[in-house]
Amino acid sequence: MPFNSIPAKDFVNRERELSYLRLLADFRDRAVADNILLQGARGIGKTELLKQFYRTLFWEKEKVLPFYYSFRRATMKASSFAKDYLTSFVRQYLASIKKNPSFIENRSIPLARLMPIISSLRLDWMITLIEDFHAILKSGDTVEQILGAISAPVTAAREQGIRVIVMLDDFPVAAHLYETNPGDAPGLIGLFVEAMNASVCPHILTGSPQGVLESIFVDSAFRGKAERMFIKALPEDAAQALFSSLCEKLRVHDDREASPAFLRFLGGNPLYIRNMAKALWKMNKKETSEKDLWECYGFEVSEGETAFYWSSVLGEFFGDTVQVRVAVQLLMHLVKSGSGLHDFPQVSRALGIPEFSLRLAFDGLKIAGMVVSGAADAEQLRDGVLKDFILGSYMREVEGKSPDRVRELIAEKHYPAGDAGACFEITIPMIPDAELVVARAFEQIGKKINMEPEVIKKIQLVLIESCINAFEHSGSYEKKVSIRIALFPKRLEITTESPGKFFDPESAQETPLEEKLHAEDKRGWGLSLMRKIMDEVRVERIGDNTRVILIKNITSDEVSK
Amino acid sequence: MDFAVTSKTVGDTAVIYPHGYLNNIAGESLVKECNSYIEKGITKMVLNFGGLEFINSIGISLLLSVIERLNGSGGTLCFTDISSYHETFEMLGLTKYMLIFRNEEDALAHLGRTSGK
Numbered sequence: 001m002p003f004n005s006i007p008a009k010d011f012v013n014r015e016r017e018l019s020y021l022r023l024l025a026d027f028r029d030r031a032v033a034d035n036i037l038l039q040g041a042r043g044i045g046k047t048e049l050l051k052q053f054y055r056t057l058f059w060e061k062e063k064v065l066p067f068y069y070s071f072r073r074a075t076m077k078a079s080s081f082a083k084d085y086l087t088s089f090v091r092q093y094l095a096s097i098k099k100n101p102s103f104i105e106n107r108s109i110p111l112a113r114l115m116p117i118i119s120s121l122r123l124d125w126m127i128t129l130i131e132d133f134h135a136i137l138k139s140g141d142t143v144e145q146i147l148g149a150i151s152a153p154v155t156a157a158r159e160q161g162i163r164v165i166v167m168l169d170d171f172p173v174a175a176h177l178y179e180t181n182p183g184d185a186p187g188l189i190g191l192f193v194e195a196m197n198a199s200v201c202p203h204i205l206t207g208s209p210q211g212v213l214e215s216i217f218v219d220s221a222f223r224g225k226a227e228r229m230f231i232k233a234l235p236e237d238a239a240q241a242l243f244s245s246l247c248e249k250l251r252v253h254d255d256r257e258a259s260p261a262f263l264r265f266l267g268g269n270p271l272y273i274r275n276m277a278k279a280l281w282k283m284n285k286k287e288t289s290e291k292d293l294w295e296c297y298g299f300e301v302s303e304g305e306t307a308f309y310w311s312s313v314l315g316e317f318f319g320d321t322v323q324v325r326v327a328v329q330l331l332m333h334l335v336k337s338g339s340g341l342h343d344f345p346q347v348s349r350a351l352g353i354p355e356f357s358l359r360l361a362f363d364g365l366k367i368a369g370m371v372v373s374g375a376a377d378a379e380q381l382r383d384g385v386l387k388d389f390i391l392g393s394y395m396r397e398v399e400g401k402s403p404d405r406v407r408e409l410i411a412e413k414h415y416p417a418g419d420a421g422a423c424f425e426i427t428i429p430m431i432p433d434a435e436l437v438v439a440r441a442f443e444q445i446g447k448k449i450n451m452e453p454e455v456i457k458k459i460q461l462v463l464i465e466s467c468i469n470a471f472e473h474s475g476s477y478e479k480k481v482s483i484r485i486a487l488f489p490k491r492l493e494i495t496t497e498s499p500g501k502f503f504d505p506e507s508a509q510e511t512p513l514e515e516k517l518h519a520e521d522k523r524g525w526g527l528s529l530m531r532k533i534m535d536e537v538r539v540e541r542i543g544d545n546t547r548v549i550l551i552k553n554i555t556s557d558e559v560s561k
Numbered sequence: 562m563d564f565a566v567t568s569k570t571v572g573d574t575a576v577i578y579p580h581g582y583l584n585n586i587a588g589e590s591l592v593k594e595c596n597s598y599i600e601k602g603i604t605k606m607v608l609n610f611g612g613l614e615f616i617n618s619i620g621i622s623l624l625l626s627v628i629e630r631l632n633g634s635g636g637t638l639c640f641t642d643i644s645s646y647h648e649t650f651e652m653l654g655l656t657k658y659m660l661i662f663r664n665e666e667d668a669l670a671h672l673g674r675t676s677g678k
Binding site for chain 2: 433435436439453454457458460461464465468513516518524525526528529532533
C-alpha cells in the first residue's frame, strides 16, 4: 500500500535521494538513467523512500503517474501475479487521475466494477487492455499473461502522453515466478526488460540483499539497463537527531550520554530507530538511560514492531509456522557457524530436520534475500538487531522459552544487570540430601553480600524446596538439576532447571492451614513457601526442561551495613 | 546429612532435641520419638530447635502432625530456639498453633507453672 508511510516531516536525511529520484519524472532531464536500482539492507528505508516519492508524485505532479508494486510470495504463480499486477495498476491509475487514494485502499472492489468509472473517464485504451488481458487469461499462456500485465504502464504512458514511474519493491522475488509449480519456469523475470526499455516508463527497483538484485543486472538481459543508487545507514548525527526528535514527540527525555552507543548498535537504520522510540513510549519510559534503552530493546526485538517486521518477512516466504520454525533453526545455525550451508545431509542430522524441509527452508530464505548462495548474507549478518531477532525467535520457537524470558535474556545480553554482582552455577545429582550442597553453598554466597543470617536461612529453605521439587517432578533418565544463583545489586535470582514433567504452579491449589492440620496428607508447602519468601515465582517450560525462576528483591534491612 | 533425635525428661515434661536436617526421614523419627512419649502418658513436650540446621517442607508437614497429635491428646507442645525459623513459621501461619519460648528454661518454667495450676 503506497500510502501506508510515515509523515514526510519524519522522513529525514533522504532529501538528496528524493531529489535524485524526482529527476526521473522530468521529461527533459537526461542526466539520469531510465531505470534505477535502489539498493541497501532490509529495513534501511528503501520502501519508505519509494512511498515518499510516490506520495510526492501522486499529489504534486501533473503528467507523471506513480505505480508501486511490491512482490509477494503469495502471488508468485504467473497467472496470479499477472492479475494482481494489472489490477493494482488500474486502481493506482484511477486513484492518481481522480486524486483519490480510496481506489487503492479499497481492494475489495473487483476490476469489473471499476469498468463504468473507466468508461466515464473515456479511457478506451484501458478497456481494450483489460479485455485483451481477460482473453489471454482464457488462453492459459502464462508468458502472454505476464507481458499483458507488465506492459500496462507503458501503454498508459504512450496513450496518455505522460510518464508512468514504475516502482517495483523487492524485485528479486520476481526471479521466482513460476507457471504451475515453483521452479518450473526460470527466466520469467526477463519479461520485465521490455517494459524497462520504454523511456516513458522509468522503473525504480528495490531488493535486498544488494548482491541478489545486482546479480540480476549483471548476469542477464538486464545488463546495463539501470544505474545503482545505494541507500545507506543514517550517519550518527542524523540518527541521533531522528531519535531525539521522536523521543521529544513521545515525551521521553533522551539522555544523550546514554543513547549514542545504543544508536550505533542500531546501525543508523531508521526503521529500528523509529521502532525503538515507540517502544520506549509503549513501555512507559520517561527517559533513555542505558538500562531503559536495552530493556526496551529486549521487548522490541522479541515482541515489538521490529520483531513483527522480521516475522512478516519470514511469514511472507514461509507458508506455515512449522516452516518458519525450520527457517529460524537454519538461520540460527548460519549465524552461529558464520559459514555457508554446503552439506545439507550433515546439517540435517545436526539440527534433526529432514533434509527435504531444510532445503525448502533454505530456498525460502534465498527468495527472502536472507541467504545468498549457501551463506547467510554477510550484509544482513552485520545487522545485530536481525541477529537478536533470530536469537529471540530461536529461543521462543525452538527452545520454548517464554516471551518474558526471551525479552530478559536479550536485554541482559547487552546490559548485564549483574554487572556489579556474580553468578554461581551448580549442578547436583538427584540423590538424597544433594539439595544441602546448594543450601550450604548459599550460606557462603549470602555471607559474601552481608545478608542477615535469618534471610540466608529463608533463602536456603527456598533453595531446598526448589531442588526437591525438581527431584519429585522429574520423570527423566537424566537425574540432574542445574541451579543458577545470580546476584544483582538489589536482587537475587535463583533458577533451577531440570528435565522432566512440567508442573503448572497455577494449577497447584493451596490448602488452608486449618484444613491441613486435620488432613491425612499434610504436605504441599513447597510452592507456598517459595511464594511467601520470594517476590516472584515463575515456572517456564524450556524444551523438555522445567525451569523455576525465583526472584527476591533485597531490601536494605536484609543486609548488614 | 545425619539426623539425630535425642531427648530427656524433666519432671513430667519431655524435652526433645532434633539435630541436623529435618526432612522426610528425620521428620518420621521426630514423630516417632514424640509418639513414644505420648504413649507413655507424657503430654508436655519441649521441642528445642537449637541443633536444627536445615528444614524442608516435608519436615514442616511432619511437625504439623506432632502439633495435631499433642493438641488431640490435650497436651502442650512448646518450641524453643526457633529464631532462625520463626519468620518462616509465621509466614506459613504455623505460629498460632505453637507455644514459642526463647529458650528451654523459659519453656520448662511455663510448663511447670501450668502443671502447678
